Amino acid sequence: MKQLLAFIKKEFYHVFRDRRTLLILFGMPIVQIILFGFALSSEVKNIGIAVLDNARDVHTQQIIGKISSGYYFRVKQPALNFQELEQRFRAGEIECAVVFPEKFASDLYKPGGAHIQVIADASDPNTATTVINYLNSIIGNYEQELNPLRKLSYRIVPEIRMLYNEEQNGSLNFIPGVIALIFMIVSTALTSVAVVREKELGTMEILLVSPFRPIMVLIAKAVPYLVLSLVDFIIILLLAVFLLNVEIRGSLVLIFAESILFIITCLSMGLLISNLTGSQQTAMMISMMGMMLPTLILTGFMFPLENMPKVFQILSYIVPSKYYYSIIKSVMLKGLGFSYVWKETLILVIMATGLLTLALRKFNVRL
Amino acid sequence: MKKNYSNEDLHSEQGATISGQQQKAIVCNGLTKQFGSFRAVDNISFDVNEGEIFGFLGANGAGKTTAMRILCGLSYPTSGEATVAGFDVYKQQERIKKNIGYMSQKFSLYDNLTLLENIEFYGGVYGVSRSEIKIRSSDLISTLGLQKEAHKLVSELPLGWKQKLAFSVAIFHRPKIVFLDEPTGGVDPVTRRQFWDMIYEAAANGITVFVTTHYMDEAEYCNRISVMVDGRVEALDTPANLKKQYKTNSMNDVFYELARGAKRADN
Numbered sequence: 277m278k279q280l281l282a283f284i285k286k287e288f289y290h291v292f293r294d295r296r297t298l299l300i301l302f303g304m305p306i307v308q309i310i311l312f313g314f315a316l317s318s319e320v321k322n323i324g325i326a327v328l329d330n331a332r333d334v335h336t337q338q339i340i341g342k343i344s345s346g347y348y349f350r351v352k353q354p355a356l357n358f359q360e361l362e363q364r365f366r367a368g369e370i371e372c373a374v375v376f377p378e379k380f381a382s383d384l385y386k387p388g389g390a391h392i393q394v395i396a397d398a399s400d401p402n403t404a405t406t407v408i409n410y411l412n413s414i415i416g417n418y419e420q421e422l423n424p425l426r427k428l429s430y431r432i433v434p435e436i437r438m439l440y441n442e443e444q445n446g447s448l449n450f451i452p453g454v455i456a457l458i459f460m461i462v463s464t465a466l467t468s469v470a471v472v473r474e475k476e477l478g479t480m481e482i483l484l485v486s487p488f489r490p491i492m493v494l495i496a497k498a499v500p501y502l503v504l505s506l507v508d509f510i511i512i513l514l515l516a517v518f519l520l521n522v523e524i525r526g527s528l529v530l531i532f533a534e535s536i537l538f539i540i541t542c543l544s545m546g547l548l549i550s551n552l553t554g555s556q557q558t559a560m561m562i563s564m565m566g567m568m569l570p571t572l573i574l575t576g577f578m579f580p581l582e583n584m585p586k587v588f589q590i591l592s593y594i595v596p597s598k599y600y601y602s603i604i605k606s607v608m609l610k611g612l613g614f615s616y617v618w619k620e621t622l623i624l625v626i627m628a629t630g631l632l633t634l635a636l637r638k639f640n641v642r643l
Numbered sequence: 644m645k646k647n648y649s650n651e652d653l654h655s656e657q658g659a660t661i662s663g664q665q666q667k668a669i670v671c672n673g674l675t676k677q678f679g680s681f682r683a684v685d686n687i688s689f690d691v692n693e694g695e696i697f698g699f700l701g702a703n704g705a706g707k708t709t710a711m712r713i714l715c716g717l718s719y720p721t722s723g724e725a726t727v728a729g730f731d732v733y734k735q736q737e738r739i740k741k742n743i744g745y746m747s748q749k750f751s752l753y754d755n756l757t758l759l760e761n762i763e764f765y766g767g768v769y770g771v772s773r774s775e776i777k778i779r780s781s782d783l784i785s786t787l788g789l790q791k792e793a794h795k796l797v798s799e800l801p802l803g804w805k806q807k808l809a810f811s812v813a814i815f816h817r818p819k820i821v822f823l824d825e826p827t828g829g830v831d832p833v834t835r836r837q838f839w840d841m842i843y844e845a846a847a848n849g850i851t852v853f854v855t856t857h858y859m860d861e862a863e864y865c866n867r868i869s870v871m872v873d874g875r876v877e878a879l880d881t882p883a884n885l886k887k888q889y890k891t892n893s894m895n896d897v898f899y900e901l902a903r904g905a906k907r908a909d910n
Contacts, residue, residue: 293796
């Protein structure tokens with residue numbers, strides 16, 4: 277036990293004396309939260325919109341008036357035809373367009389309802405989704421005004437043309453994503469590098485020749501990064517609550533317990549990686565490519581999984597962060613209890629156990 | 644492959660101090676290590692006396708490292724017997740590890756720890772008590788004349804000093820035997836000489852020194868040397884006797900004469 281403490285103390289010396297590690301540990305989470313929270317906010321304002329109004333009646337004028345009244349849209353010059361719309365989309369002048377058919381007013385009274393075409397530039401899918409949602413609610417509002425008693429059969433059916441991203445991204449979903457990413461960086465990348473550095477330096481042989489047990493070497497390496505991951509976790513939570521005014525709805529105890537479980541999964545991965553390679557650079561590369569990239573892409577926090585090719589959707593099932601992301605989203609943002617996340621928790625437990633067993637078994641006692 | 648040693652553990656503590664005139668620090672008897680069809684260590688037998696400086700020579704790939712790994716308790720032999728500090732290499736690896744020190748050609752201290760922190764860490768890993776670490780480390784620092792540097796990071800020390808410090812750390816827990824794997828690689832001749840003074844001092848204090856080297860002048864400093872060729876010990880005697888036997892007055896020639904017959908290439 278005393279030996280282990282001496283070892284852990286040494287690990288902390290390493291961490292606190294390495295500026296790069298410190299920067300990754302404490303700079304990264306703060307920068308990421310601020311970036312995702314403010315710079316990459318999915319609330320959109322001042323969207324350029326053009327109207328192709330083939331009807332030019334009272335209804336279309338009122339709808340256009342409603343669109344321009346808020347601060348979300350800037351209504352540009354009306355377009356004359358589709359070709360012009362397309363050109364202006366290409367030029368980046370407008371990000372969305374609304375097309376009214378010729379017989380809009382008369383269609384309103386017909387059983388099938390009137391159709392409006394809403395076109396959005398979905399090269400930025402998140403913005404496009406938000407834009408469409410705004411327009412939908414404006415049109416829905418107008419429909420209600422027309423039909424306060426819900427007796428008449430006025431109906432406007434917006435036909436939405438979007439290339440992808442049908443999931444409505446709430447602006448706070450990035451927080452669990454960032455947490456998962458930070459755990460990956462601290463627990464997987466930094467841990468694997470810390471172990472491999474000893475191999476590179478040659479100090480690993482000294483440790484293996486010493487009476488200190490090899491498994492204890494792994495534990496001594498893992499404990500500091502577990503602690504540091506939790507410190508990062510608390511920093512992110514504090515930033516989320518006090519800077520971004522996020523309301524944590526679910527149980528804090530559950531959130532912490534699930535996080536520790538995920539950290540252990542990440543640590544096991546880090547230890548496994550460190551067993552597979554002998555150089556810090558390779559360890560870093562494997563962590564980055566093999567762990568962090570999937571976390572970014574395949575958890576669903578930046579890009580919606582539903583619209584990816586089937587292969588990637590299937591691939592995403594083996595990415596542990598996907599489950600952690602969904603757990604934290606459910607508990608922290610939706611306030612759900614353990615009964616809603618037990619399946620994901622079970623999967624994480626199985627993954628952690630598997631990875632840890634593999635890491636310990638692979639740990640070779642070689643010079 | 645492992646043999647059955649019953650009740651061995653009961654007697655192990657006395658193992659190192661069997662009554663007798665010339666006690667053996669290391670005993671190897673027909674030690675063999677086989678990797679598939681490759682015999683890295685081929686039936687080697689030798690004894691190392693307590694307090695002796697034993698040179699373990701051989702070209703790269705001759706099997707020195709494999710043999711040393713077995714003696715340090717890092718791997719099991721395929722067959723044969725060996726005891727280190729009286730402990731069996733099959734059954735008592737943990738005991739062996741407690742009683743040996745180890746230093747390799749790779750620099751083995753932590754650069755971003757201070758001298759004292761390095762000493763504290765290794766002392767701690769070997770289970771030396773905190774008060775004892777304090778006493779011994781201040782002794783060590785003053786013997787090495789490094790009082791001013793004690794709180795500096797090791798990275799600020801010149802290489803020669805680092806190697807001397809690494810050796811001091813390797814024997815900090817007062818092991819019975821210290822294994823030195825090419826300890827003076829890349830060190831200048833003056834520092835090497837000083838380094839060997841330290842080795843002599845350790846031997847005088849009763850620590851058995853088991854050292855590998857490629858420097859033949861260093862081989863001359865050893866009490867006895869063995870030369871490994873293709874996994875076998877081809878020669879074992881004092882440097883003087885070996886030179887006589889091979890009718891030459893330099894260890895270089897002895898080594899060359901022996902290693903020339905080697906069939907194994909590097910690695």
